[in-house]
Amino acid sequence: MKELKVRLLVIIPAFNEEASIGGVIASVKRHAPEADIVVVNDGSIDATAEVATRAGATVLSHLYNMGIGATMQTGYKYAGRYGYDVAVQVDGDGQHPADSIRFLVDTLVKNRADLVVGSRFLGEGDYKPSLARSTGMAIFSKVVSAVIKVKVTDTTSGFRAAGKRCIDFFSSRYPDDYPEVEALVLLHKKGFSIMEVPVTMSERASGHSSITPVKSVYYMVKVLLAIFVDLLKRV
Amino acid sequence: MYYLQIFSIIGSLVLFAIVIDFIRRGLLKEKYSVLWLASAVVIMALSVKKELLDSIASRLGIAYPPSLLFLVAFIFVLLITLHFSVVISLLHEKNKAIAQELALMKNALKEAGIDVPGKARGDDRK
Numbered sequence: 001m002k003e004l005k006v007r008l009l010v011i012i013p014a015f016n017e018e019a020s021i022g023g024v025i026a027s028v029k030r031h032a033p034e035a036d037i038v039v040v041n042d043g044s045i046d047a048t049a050e051v052a053t054r055a056g057a058t059v060l061s062h063l064y065n066m067g068i069g070a071t072m073q074t075g076y077k078y079a080g081r082y083g084y085d086v087a088v089q090v091d092g093d094g095q096h097p098a099d100s101i102r103f104l105v106d107t108l109v110k111n112r113a114d115l116v117v118g119s120r121f122l123g124e125g126d127y128k129p130s131l132a133r134s135t136g137m138a139i140f141s142k143v144v145s146a147v148i149k150v151k152v153t154d155t156t157s158g159f160r161a162a163g164k165r166c167i168d169f170f171s172s173r174y175p176d177d178y179p180e181v182e183a184l185v186l187l188h189k190k191g192f193s194i195m196e197v198p199v200t201m202s203e204r205a206s207g208h209s210s211i212t213p214v215k216s217v218y219y220m221v222k223v224l225l226a227i228f229v230d231l232l233k234r235v
Numbered sequence: 236m237y238y239l240q241i242f243s244i245i246g247s248l249v250l251f252a253i254v255i256d257f258i259r260r261g262l263l264k265e266k267y268s269v270l271w272l273a274s275a276v277v278i279m280a281l282s283v284k285k286e287l288l289d290s291i292a293s294r295l296g297i298a299y300p301p302s303l304l305f306l307v308a309f310i311f312v313l314l315i316t317l318h319f320s321v322v323i324s325l326l327h328e329k330n331k332a333i334a335q336e337l338a339l340m341k342n343a344l345k346e347a348g349i350d351v352p353g354k355a356r357g358d359d360r361k
Contacts, residue, residue: 040338060338066331074335081339 008035009084011075014092018046025055027098042071073174080171096159104161114192119154123198148188185230243282251275274311
């Protein structure tokens with residue numbers, strides 16, 4: 001098959017990830033050498049920016065910590081302004097498989113989809129979340145799939161590829177905290193097409209989930225509420 | 236005249252005067268003063284005209300008319316805080332856009348060979 005030429009940007013959001021960011025960048029470079037890499041440093045107080053620059057990524061540094069939503073959006077703004085065709089989000093903690101970036105991008109281009117999500121629950125994978133977390137994820141999946149009428153098994157996955165229309169939309173509009181689930185609903189409202197492909201994710205290389213047990217209740221309530229509020233929003 | 240009546244007339248007058256003075260000195264934008272002035276005027280009107288207060292209170296089924304003053308004041312406080320929440324949300328959006336623009340611009344400058352030094356340690360000190 002003919003190789004489709006797309007200008008590809010990998011966006012890596014990072015907050016105090018000096019231990020893992022270098023490895024993530026190296027891994028992306030190895031598996032997707034054609035991609036440009038931008039690290040959005042969300043006000044880290046460690047050497048994240050220096051490590052990322054040394055590893056050969058473009059670094060956009062927020063003056064202060066603004067959260068994951070604003071951080072992703074800065075990446076999308078960069079992608080939009082510098083004319084990229086596809087932007088892939090890859091977490092800075094090393095849990096997303098860089099060797100699946102091309103799979104995500106190929107799926108997006110071939111199907112002319114607007115967003116392709118890498119799912120931990122499709123196909124064979126050994127991802128075993130805790131009972132509380134898997135229950136939450138199952139609820140999100142049920143609710144979101146019903147709302148957007150496309151089956152999405154892994155709504156909280158931050159490993160996703162976005163096409164040009166999606167990049168433009170995210171540049172102007174991106175949810176603030178816990179944005180992954182909400183972004184799906186907003187895209188659906190825009191009439192954009194969403195697909196899911198199976199990926200295998202490893203345990204995080206460093207750090208821990210931003211979601212602690214205490215926050216998880218707030219997370220559940222906030223996201224479920226946001227899904228329904230999003231349905232009422234003008235997009 | 237009841238003491239409470241005098242108290243609330245003086246109170247609303249003082250509030251009105253403070254708000255006007257704040258606008259005059261540029262401490263408060265006109266845009267954010269409307270609800271404050273409205274609350275002062277309404278409370279003043281209800282305090283001065285006791286018949287008005289009594290008739291509205293009886294129509295609302297409020298046995299003790301002066302508590303209508305508290306209700307009105309409370310509703311205004313609610314409106315004002317709601318207004319603040321809206322304003323804060325708008326400011327948040329604008330603030331975010333500026334900070335993102337700054338990150339993009341610093342990078343563009345760096346690529347043009349102009350390196351804006353990063354934060355110095357003293358920057359965050361109050």
